[in-house]
Amino acid sequence: MVTLADVARHAGVSASTVSYVLSGKRSISASTRERVESSIQHLGYHPHAGARALPGGRPRVIALMMPLRTDVYVPVMMEIALAVATTVRARGYDILLLTGEEGPSGVRRIERGALADAVILMDVELDDDRLPLLRASARPAALIGMPADTSRLHCVDLDFAAAGALCVEHLAGLGHRDVAVIGEASAVYARRTGFAERTLDGLRTRSRELGVRLLHLPCEGSRTVAATLTRILEQRPATTAFVVQNEAATEPLLTLLRRQRLAVPGKVSVMAVCAEQTAVHASVPLTSIAVPAQKMGRRAAEQVMAQLAGERNAEGEVALFEPELTVRNSTGPRSHETS
Amino acid sequence: MVTLADVARHAGVSASTVSYVLSGKRSISASTRERVESSIQHLGYHPHAGARALPGGRPRVIALMMPLRTDVYVPVMMEIALAVATTVRARGYDILLLTGEEGPSGVRRIERGALADAVILMDVELDDDRLPLLRASARPAALIGMPADTSRLHCVDLDFAAAGALCVEHLAGLGHRDVAVIGEASAVYARRTGFAERTLDGLRTRSRELGVRLLHLPCEGSRTVAATLTRILEQRPATTAFVVQNEAATEPLLTLLRRQRLAVPGKVSVMAVCAEQTAVHASVPLTSIAVPAQKMGRRAAEQVMAQLAGERNAEGEVALFEPELTVRNSTGPRSHETS
């Protein structure tokens, strides 16, 4: 193992000089810098991670807490995680992966063990039990997802309320008056996940404003889509449009509608709030509002980087992405035949 | 921050005694141990991660290198990753997440920086460029996936060759004589991913033995399934069974067959080598061989743990899981009508 002392010896300077070349915290003459840098190259020196973390030093690691749940759509989580990893890596940081299972005790472990310089939490609930710890801590942090109280926190999310509103506007603009919402599994609402609840708020508020009748039903998974659809058509036979926020339900829904001879978008319109990929690859390409997973991951990473760079903003910052609606083949004007 | 010295002071012993209580490397009297342990509890002591990593010490971190690719099925990767994370966490280790993008230089970084005690690599290619580094290194390692040369390596994988063979056996047993294989994207074969190639070997060998005619076509994604199916039916109109090893293609294939009035399993049989979830939730529940993602992750984690515990096996160990075929609703006896 090559140490800093080896580099110093090779370059004919003291260890501290090498350290300052590396950190840039004191001025170094150009000639010395070059000599040291070439020694580093030549010996293939890499700082020892543990030693770097020692005094008040930064381990150059970001902790990322990822959910273990199976009721969230995994590819989106993954895309976020990889965007975070790529972004921080570009700045010389590594990612420590924690599972959501660990909850507050995971945050405490990071804190106590000085394992990481900053924390990024995914799958944040409206009233998340990890937040008090985060607020009490001096450690930079960012949330992906928005809790109810965002004071003194840094958050990144899609503006799901606006997304909900945008769905209603689009459908109302096409003449639809009866819209059904096929939502996430009831467990997702039960544990008060922000995005699901906010989307619903947006849908409801705008529906009321535009005089659209809205029926919302949670949907447990792909197997229960049929039952959900049946209930919708019984309770609201006049339904001509569906908003789906449940990755597992989109394709089964399209299949069922096809089987029932409800042409999309001829007879009924379908739109989704989902991953771009899901919408594009559906058997009927779906008009959708995409969850900007990659952007969110990158932005959260940048938030903690900025905090680490000393641009501490004690007030926090909420970065909400504007929803963008992409019209594809699954929505059209309301059909006036009775279904 | 509570340090080991604080604990020592509180317990009225020396720092080294506390250290020995923690590591168990020397005998400690019961009374002292109790006193120290209660001080640890009382003060909420957590060892400082950096300091622990210092001398020859173990940082208690496992590096996990995960692919960034989009042509692998993400949920399986995720399941493996989370199984690894959960398993090592139970033993007090943390996970450092690297992206596959980093390639060999990522491995080198771990090595040089002493960032992790061991490495687990996912998405291993037959002739992976990270392997020479691993072999040269003293650091414990495990691969998820099997390279061509496994000497001195620890690997975990499903026995994909056996899986391929098992598929053919099952279909031949039902009387099928013309089988089409819808495979992964051609890029997957091009970069010589072990699992795809081995499955194909198994399929081909057993087909030859059992007198089954086999046609293999790669499939780029869900959009190209139709073209692939057309080519199959043109080249081998007698085809009565399909083996799918491509998560994105399964559902579109079922939809297409339905549209062409090829009842499953009445007219044609379909089976898959895929995630359990995909098979169960398909519109026709699929006879399948599941990829035991969770088991693989856990086993790889256990392999490195064993190596860390000193059970170093310089010869390596290849843990191949026996494929298990679950019969569902998608395979049946060959129909003797002409399709």
Place this chain on the structure above:
DNA sequence: GAGAGGTATCGAAGCGCTTCGAGTGCAAGG
């Protein structure tokens, strides 16, 4: 041309932890 101020470098201390060698006290053995 002496002090002020700046730049470039060094030595030493110390971060929290592990580990080695040494030391204490005690029981058993000669």
Place this chain on the structure above:
DNA sequence: CCTTGCACTCGAAGCGCTTCGATACCTCTC
């Protein structure tokens, strides 16, 4: 009773790195 060996504990050294003075030299300025 003295040695031997064992069980237990301590002090000190040192891991690789950062950082804080201190030092040496150089360039201005009055």
